[in-house]
Amino acid sequence: MTEAKTVTRPGEIVERALGLSRADGCVVIVRESTTANLRWAGNALTTNGLTRGRQVTVIATVDGTEGTAAGVVSRSGVTVDGLEDLVRAAERAARDAGPAEDANPLVGGTRFGAGFDDAPAHTSIEVFRAFAPALGEAFARARSGGRKLYGFAQHEMTSTYVGNSAGLRARHDQPTGTFELNAKSADMSRSAWAGVATRDFTDVDVAAAEAELEQRVGWAARQVDLPAGRYETLLPPSAVADLMIYLAWSAGARDAHEGRTVFGKPGGGTRVGEKLSTLPLTLLGDPAYPGLACAPFSTAVASGDASSVFDNGLPLEATSWIADGVLSALPANRFAANLTGLPVAPEVDNLVLKNTGADRSLADMVASTKRGLLLTCLWYIREVDPQTLLLTGLTRDGVYLVEDGEVVGAVNNYRFNESPVDLLGRVTEAGRTERTMPREWGDYFSRAAMPPLRVPDFNMSSVSQAS
């Protein structure tokens, strides 16, 4: 193979691939991404990097007597010379696949096409121009204070281009930044964590995060051992996000309709319309949500319970999954919507939980707590029982005992067993919604805004010795 340069404009790749198509229908998705990251441990940077990548996906659709089939082939680093091979491979895959259940007409019309012919957006190590020196200063402060800092900062810019043979042209640039800081005492016995999601790192204050963690490591100077049991617990927004994200991922309309999830109604159908919470909680996705903006159209390189390769380019709108405590929608592609009788409701790449009218902060909720536990975050969350959506996982990096409105010390960690669906029915207070960084799922889903929650009887199943 001889050297060959890749095409630099993704819009051109889309047009060329569509031009090569001999199938009945064709969708081309180009994702161009750059990432810059810094990682540190023990007050020193460790593995840092700068990467760039390009993935070209061709979805060929072939009509047959029994229905329409789809074939999906995806490759990175595609050259101009390699495009035809890619398109033909997708067409072969479509012929091999057999009729697709989720077949629908491709989404037509030119929408979201601004900048389609322009070069993709990029990030670089320069995004850390102010952040990196501040991090070095934080290392120095931590070292002199007898603490160790661990963590990771990443900025990613992904430009997505989607075109199809029905005339769709769509482009979206998505910046995603995350910063996680973990402070530990010199003997590693005390630990605190803070996480921030950002679009561009201009709003990340390393010194403030480090100061907050210094305070929390200080709280842990007094250690209190408490047994397993059910405790009044204040869940901070990060922990709430991790639970609600799992709930949203488990909410596919088709699985629910088939009686295979917690959202299936006994005897058939779904629980849409059922009251899940006595509080006026609303769980929504909205591509235009301030600070959490995400793609306004569907992109899918694979079909699943809630996504469909035929739905590429489908417009996304604000969707309430739960409205005023009532289950109001389940993620559904066009096929699932038709099957279940529910509205088409594509997944959105952000998630917001709101308690209408609530304005109390986590600090306010601590101040009004007689005796309870204040968590920092949850970790290693896994599904135990899909029927109840029982999840297990652990507390991490700080569980604090609150007495008479004050944090009085740090408590041992716990393993919990809880269902987020059941928990919504038991929550007694939800505070003010704020942007947060989900600790467990932040690698996949970082655009979240959640309130702190008060749960009167959170199930701490056993004590974890981990510190």
Added chain:
Amino acid sequence: MPHPIDPAFTAYPLRRLADAALERARELGAAHADFRLERIRDAHLRLRDGRTEMSLDATDVGFAVRVVHEGAWGFAAGVDLTVDAAVRVAEEAVAVARVSRAVAAASGSDDRVELAPEPVHEDAVWVSAYDVNPFEVPEADRIGLLAQWSRDLLAADGVDHVDASLMAVQENKFYADTAGTTTTQQRVRLHPQLTAVAVNGGAFESMRTLAPPVGRGWEYLTGTGWDWKAELAEIPSLLAERVAAPSVEAGTYDLVIDPGNLWLTIHESIGHATELDRALGYEAAYAGTSFATFDKLGSLKYGSEIMHVTGDRTAEHGLATIGYDDEGVATQSWDLVKDGVLVGYQTDRNMARMQGFERSNGCAFADSPSHVPVQRMANVSLRPAAEDRSTADLIGGVERGLYIVGDKSWSIDMQRYNFQFTGQRAYRIENGRLAGQVKDFAYQATTTDFWGSMEALGGPSTYRFGGAFNCGKAQPGQVAAVGHGCPSAMFRGVRVLNTVQEAGR
């Protein structure tokens, strides 16, 4: 007979790009530089009730340059397979190292990266053991086999839905470094799964095949290494028994655990706990650290005296098996726990040097050309008893207990103490005999208590080699395929939960 390296991979300008990148890194003052060009082909097939839901064939091609420059790591990656791009990526890697050095200077650190020595391996070639490359099997045939198996299951009484999936991977890597090592490698792996679901009046239960993922080719689906016909034939009756089974009574039980479940407990509580980067704190902010800290090497009582665990990157068909790791280290096998005592770790070259080991044991791995190699897991396996004791023999030694088969839910804390696992099935053991399935079970324990309670091991005939495709670690997140072998084993006095009660019902 090993297959040749795929000519489509060797046709890439491997050495030309490597030479250009390494030369540029040298010019810029790098003390060490390595170059990796990879092609990873990854096919995902998913069928729902016998019809194709998803078929995705993805190929990732790219290259990476990693440098040690002024004592700091630098890493960059790109996808344009040109000399100009290789040079530019080398320059970017050095630039990243300079940022690291500047931050270190601002913090007052004088730590410097050094690598444990490794012999030079010139022009080394390695190919994994398989008969039929799954990518040479027409997709229609792959779909056809899974569809037929799905239809067979759906035809059985009590089976309402069947999910089938197949993941196939072909991984090609070319590595070159400034010391003169060059390696070219190829491996293939497969993970097929079928799950039958019964829906009944608002309740539902599922039963999944136990066939593990393997470092084999398509022959695994046609009779080599697993009896699919036998397993699929018994799934409907196992599911029906599960639907009718009573809920487990929570309490303390003796457990006999089948290899199809125990591999995952080994993975979480031994495999991750003996990773040296975790023991030293390099995963502290993310995956976590380990209770098995370095100061306990040679003294930590990990489990009972019959416990012997090895790390191995050379085992045939292992998911973590490779000839040379992503730092050019020839792979090896070694002890991690011997006679119940912690005696070893999994290392890369930097951490081996840091802790005074003569050589890395070859556990550096990157899951894609755009990721930096990190210390990843070998095949970590529990050795069987010397005498050939059967699973039935182990069950015969239990008065009141559970026999647990197949993996399902898993979770462990960030220092690898507290864990909770469920399984595909659990059978009551009464007076040394199986007495039917129970449902809603989970077992919960602390690592050293659990392994300390291991009273008996099955023999070689019970040993099975399993593992996972998707072990997650590091930031940016990476996934690795990892293999684990073990026999059946018997544990005394383990806490068993009723998950319905845990849900507050």
